[in-house]
Amino acid sequence: MKLVPLEIDGQAIEVPEGSTILDAARELGVDTPTLCWASTLTPVNVCRVCVVELEGARTLVPSCARQVEPGMKVLTDSERVRTSRKVVLELLSSSVDTSTAPTLRAFAARYGATPGRFGPVAPPAGLNERDAARAGHHHSSDGACAESVHQPRKVDNQLYIRDYGKCITCYKCVEACGTDAQNTFAIAVAGRGFEARISTEYNVPLPDSACVYCGNCINVCPTGALMFKSEADLRDAGNWREADQTTTRTICPYCGVGCTLELTVQDNRIVRVMSPPEVSVTQGNLCVKGRFGVTYVHGNEPAGE
Amino acid sequence: MDIHPISTPPTPDEVEAVASVVGPAGPLVGPEGLPATEARRHLLLPVLHALQARVGWISPGGLGEACRRLHVPPAEAYGVASFYALFSTTPRPPRVVHVCDDVVCAARGAGAVCAALETKLGPAGSGEGATWLRSPCLGLCEAPVAAMVTVAGKAPEEASWSVRGSAEEAAAELAAVVGGASAPAREEARVRQPREGLRLLRRVGVVDPTSLDAYRATGGYRALERALQMGNDAVIAEVTASRLMGRGGAAFPTGRKWAAVASQPARPHWLVCNADESEPGTFKDRVLMEGDPFALVESLTIAGLATGCELGIVYLRAEYPLAHARVQGAIDAARAAGLLGANVAGSGRAFDLEIRRGAGAYICGEETALFASIEGFRGEPRSKPPFPVEVGVFGKPTLINNVETMMNVPAIVLGGGAAFSEVGTAGSTGTRLFCLSGHVRLPGIYEVPFGTSLRALIDLAGGVPEGRSLRAVLLGGAAGTFVGPEELDVPLTFEDTRRIGATLGSGVVVCFDDTTAMMPVLQRIASFFRDESCGQCVPCRVGTVRQEELLARLANRRPHGGLPAEQEMYRELSQCMRDASICGLGQTASSAVESGLKRFAGLWEGA
Numbered sequence: 021m022k023l024v025p026l027e028i029d030g031q032a033i034e035v036p037e038g039s040t041i042l043d044a045a046r047e048l049g050v051d052t053p054t055l056c057w058a059s060t061l062t063p064v065n066v067c068r069v070c071v072v073e074l075e076g077a078r079t080l081v082p083s084c085a086r087q088v089e090p091g092m093k094v095l096t097d098s099e100r101v102r103t104s105r106k107v108v109l110e111l112l113s114s115s116v117d118t119s120t121a122p123t124l125r126a127f128a129a130r131y132g133a134t135p136g137r138f139g140p141v142a143p144p145a146g147l148n149e150r151d152a153a154r155a156g157h158h159h160s161s162d163g164a165c166a167e168s169v170h171q172p173r174k175v176d177n178q179l180y181i182r183d184y185g186k187c188i189t190c191y192k193c194v195e196a197c198g199t200d201a202q203n204t205f206a207i208a209v210a211g212r213g214f215e216a217r218i219s220t221e222y223n224v225p226l227p228d229s230a231c232v233y234c235g236n237c238i239n240v241c242p243t244g245a246l247m248f249k250s251e252a253d254l255r256d257a258g259n260w261r262e263a264d265q266t267t268t269r270t271i272c273p274y275c276g277v278g279c280t281l282e283l284t285v286q287d288n289r290i291v292r293v294m295s296p297p298e299v300s301v302t303q304g305n306l307c308v309k310g311r312f313g314v315t316y317v318h319g320n321e322p323a324g325e
Numbered sequence: 326m327d328i329h330p331i332s333t334p335p336t337p338d339e340v341e342a343v344a345s346v347v348g349p350a351g352p353l354v355g356p357e358g359l360p361a362t363e364a365r366r367h368l369l370l371p372v373l374h375a376l377q378a379r380v381g382w383i384s385p386g387g388l389g390e391a392c393r394r395l396h397v398p399p400a401e402a403y404g405v406a407s408f409y410a411l412f413s414t415t416p417r418p419p420r421v422v423h424v425c426d427d428v429v430c431a432a433r434g435a436g437a438v439c440a441a442l443e444t445k446l447g448p449a450g451s452g453e454g455a456t457w458l459r460s461p462c463l464g465l466c467e468a469p470v471a472a473m474v475t476v477a478g479k480a481p482e483e484a485s486w487s488v489r490g491s492a493e494e495a496a497a498e499l500a501a502v503v504g505g506a507s508a509p510a511r512e513e514a515r516v517r518q519p520r521e522g523l524r525l526l527r528r529v530g531v532v533d534p535t536s537l538d539a540y541r542a543t544g545g546y547r548a549l550e551r552a553l554q555m556g557n558d559a560v561i562a563e564v565t566a567s568r569l570m571g572r573g574g575a576a577f578p579t580g581r582k583w584a585a586v587a588s589q590p591a592r593p594h595w596l597v598c599n600a601d602e603s604e605p606g607t608f609k610d611r612v613l614m615e616g617d618p619f620a621l622v623e624s625l626t627i628a629g630l631a632t633g634c635e636l637g638i639v640y641l642r643a644e645y646p647l648a649h650a651r652v653q654g655a656i657d658a659a660r661a662a663g664l665l666g667a668n669v670a671g672s673g674r675a676f677d678l679e680i681r682r683g684a685g686a687y688i689c690g691e692e693t694a695l696f697a698s699i700e701g702f703r704g705e706p707r708s709k710p711p712f713p714v715e716v717g718v719f720g721k722p723t724l725i726n727n728v729e730t731m732m733n734v735p736a737i738v739l740g741g742g743a744a745f746s747e748v749g750t751a752g753s754t755g756t757r758l759f760c761l762s763g764h765v766r767l768p769g770i771y772e773v774p775f776g777t778s779l780r781a782l783i784d785l786a787g788g789v790p791e792g793r794s795l796r797a798v799l800l801g802g803a804a805g806t807f808v809g810p811e812e813l814d815v816p817l818t819f820e821d822t823r824r825i826g827a828t829l830g831s832g833v834v835v836c837f838d839d840t841t842a843m844m845p846v847l848q849r850i851a852s853f854f855r856d857e858s859c860g861q862c863v864p865c866r867v868g869t870v871r872q873e874e875l876l877a878r879l880a881n882r883r884p885h886g887g888l889p890a891e892q893e894m895y896r897e898l899s900q901c902m903r904d905a906s907i908c909g910l911g912q913t914a915s916s917a918v919e920s921g922l923k924r925f926a927g928l929w930e931g932a
Binding site: 064065066067068069071079080081082085086100103104106107108111112114115137138139152154155156157158160161162163164166167188189198204205206207208209210211212213214215216219220221222228229230 | 328329331332385388398399400401402403404407408409410412413414415458459461685686703708848852855856857858859860861862863864866867868869870871873874875876877878881883885886890894897898900901903904905906907912
């Protein structure tokens with residue numbers, strides 16, 4: 021394999037051709053924040069939190085998608101990089117409910133983000149109000165409050181909820197539902213600009229859409245916008261107690277594929293099923309049975325109850 | 326892929342509209358045996374246009390039929406339909422009048438016109454059988470206020486025109502068109518400067534743009550003949566020698582682009598002409614396409630043959646119905662005369678052209694977004710590299726140039742690159758089209774050699790009206806910068822404008838006189854970028870909102886935490902947008918606002 025020499029923060033390194041700057045930075049132990057990147061998904065480089073300074077480039081470049089070239093000189097912690105990362109995190113934190121996004125919050129703290137400087141967060145939109153926005157039209161505000169995507173969650177099935185007030189539009193769920201994993205295409209990005217949102221066709225409820233409830237979107241969501249209903253219910257009741265939870269890895273009991281399940285258990289009940297992306301069998305992807313069909317272990321109760 | 330169908334059935338009209346693009350119901354296998362998914366996705370935008378034009382909106386039944394015929398998942402098709410401002414995914418009356426309230430029209434009274442219209446008809450979007458909507462720049466800036474009417478039905482209609490008279494008179498005229506009257510005929514674009522020395526505009530207004538014979542009688546198609554004699558390499562060598570630079574805004578050397586595409590081993594090569602002129606204040610490409618469409622077709626034929634393309638796509642904004650008709654007419658006439666098709670001018674070589682229409686999205690003027698739009702996806706740009714010369718539309722090497730850039734080609738082929746470069750300056754060769762609008766006596770399109778001063782250009786357009794003085798010029802469009810009266814001697818070249826921190830952009834010169842309140846101008850620009858952001862990357866998607874909010878606070882004199890805090894916030898915000906946005910839209914979305922806040926004293930204090 022051909023190796024490509026480059027320099028990151030003054031340190032020389034050689035990485036295989038086709039690697040990204042992010043790969044090289046991680047190789048050197050440089051901790052680079054990412055939100056829309058995942059090892060199992062095609063980079064979309066939309067969150068811009070991983071940007072780095074590349075000598076000779078007019079703008080910063082997304083390290084997650086930019087492939088290494090011989091002789092590149094990269095800075096990962098320059099003033100320009102820090103400012104852009106900070107502002108990106110401020111823009112997200114001021115417009116999105118990050119209460120279940122600990123990673124994003126940690127990044128925001130690391131870069132000294134002060135989202136409050138855009139003003140108090142505007143009141144939430146009504147249910148489905150943002151879904152009715154027309155491309156190219158918006159109502160201008162008086163600037164007193166920072167506009168946000170806050171809105172009531174969509175609850176239209178017993179298995180998982182969609183809380184788009186927590187959505188940073190990172191495209192991960194769309195990719196997981198589409199060609200990167202499931203090939204179901206139940207959701208896509210609709211609308212445009214600040215009104216861009218994840219949606220089924222015409223915002224129909226999930227049971228009327230192509231959704232097959234594989235939950236692979238939940239597995240990749242970085243902010244808790246997509247969540248097991250069992251988890252959301254416990255959180256609503258103030259009874260989601262991470263300190264009292266255990267995580268158990270096991271193999272799905274259904275078919276012969278042998279997907280790895282990661283069960284979150286609280287009070288001797290399975291409250292969430294994830295799958296680790298680093299396991300090569302299905303890279304974090306499950307089907308509806310593995311994801312949601314495990315409650316039989318609790319006895320004769322309907323799914324999700 | 327299994328497609329989960331939309332259960333709502335289409336109406337017969339919708340079935341017919343989809344079939345008008347896709348053909349009668351047939352097997353789900355495309356041309357060349359490609360699976361339908363790959364072969365037909367690119368028809369999505371034309372199919373959505375057909376549905377919108379037939380029934381006035383994209384209904385679930387209509388979209389479902391489109392998805393069934395094109396084998397596109399409904400959620401994705403909905404994502405595409407809801408991306409474009411000229412498509413509606415909720416019921417909309419068949420008759421819609423779009424009224425421009427963008428920067429130039431606003432400076433010339435669009436606000437009062439819209440207010441009067443609202444009094445007459447109710448707010449934008451209301452009404453049963455017909456309605457009106459506010460619109461971003463419609464590219465009729467030389468004769469504000471601009472309007473466009475679209476009528477859906479079996480025989481759809483569309484026309485744009487200039488509304489005249491007082492606000493009351495203008496509103497009455499608009500209301501009449503909303504009520505069913507035909508749009509008043511629009512004047513042909515005029516050249517208002519002495520004709521001697523004109524290159525690009527020499528036929529505009531004097532040669533019948535609908536006649537191939539008239540075009541040939543004035544030297545048309547001599548360049549193609551010459552190019553075929555010269556051969557590809559020699560044509561590219563002349564374009565390189567001319568030092569022609571792209572006129573779309575990025576000023577990339579055209580010859581280098583052509584050579585790069587020609588040398589790509591991958592096939593096919595695609596030619597794309599960017600006719601999605603949407604920069605507020607820009608109308609030059611519209612004038613060229615309306616006034617000399619055969620010259621564009623000839624230029625594209627030369628470019629396509631020289632770089633090994635057999636097919637070219639003209640991506641034309643939907644707000645230009647007359648330009649569309651003229652270019653389509655020129656393509657049809659050229660094909661009928663054997664100047665397009667399997668055997669171009671008897672050369673034994675094939676080249677043909679097709680028009681694809683945008684649907685109301687400024688971002689689709691960005692080349693990679695334009696490709697995505699043609700391919701039937703949302704008009705979202707992607708990171709470069711790879712560049713279009715290697716990976717362009719349909720993933721193939723693509724030559725993409727703007728209309729004005731292409732229109733320089735016949736003169737280069739006929740006169741040689743060296744002669745071409747004798748006009749202009751060393752760094753900026755040839756002539757350049759400028760769109761003069763706002764507070765000037767003779768707004769319109771002007772062609773001057775590079776190096777002409779901004780002052781001389783404004784004088785050519787008659788200067789600012791009697792008794793007023795110039796406050797500022799918006800140079801380069803909404804993505805450009807404000808230039809003050811003290812900078813009018815800047816020679817209009819790529820290099821000199823860069824020196825003063827400005828840009829020629831798409832050739833926009835909007836003049837504002839001393840009576841103009843600048844804050845509303847900045848607010849309209851900020852609002853424009855918020856509307857036109859594709860929404861993909863965070864700096865642009867949220868940054869354009871925060872920028873608009875800041876201006877609202879300044880206008881209301883209610884800054885958060887004092888002015889220094891706001892200034893520091895905006896310095897960092899604009900830096901992030903410039904540095905970390907994916908494409909040129911986000912990177913320049915703060916450019917004019919930032920320069921305006923710097924230039925006009927008191928704006929920070931709400932003056």
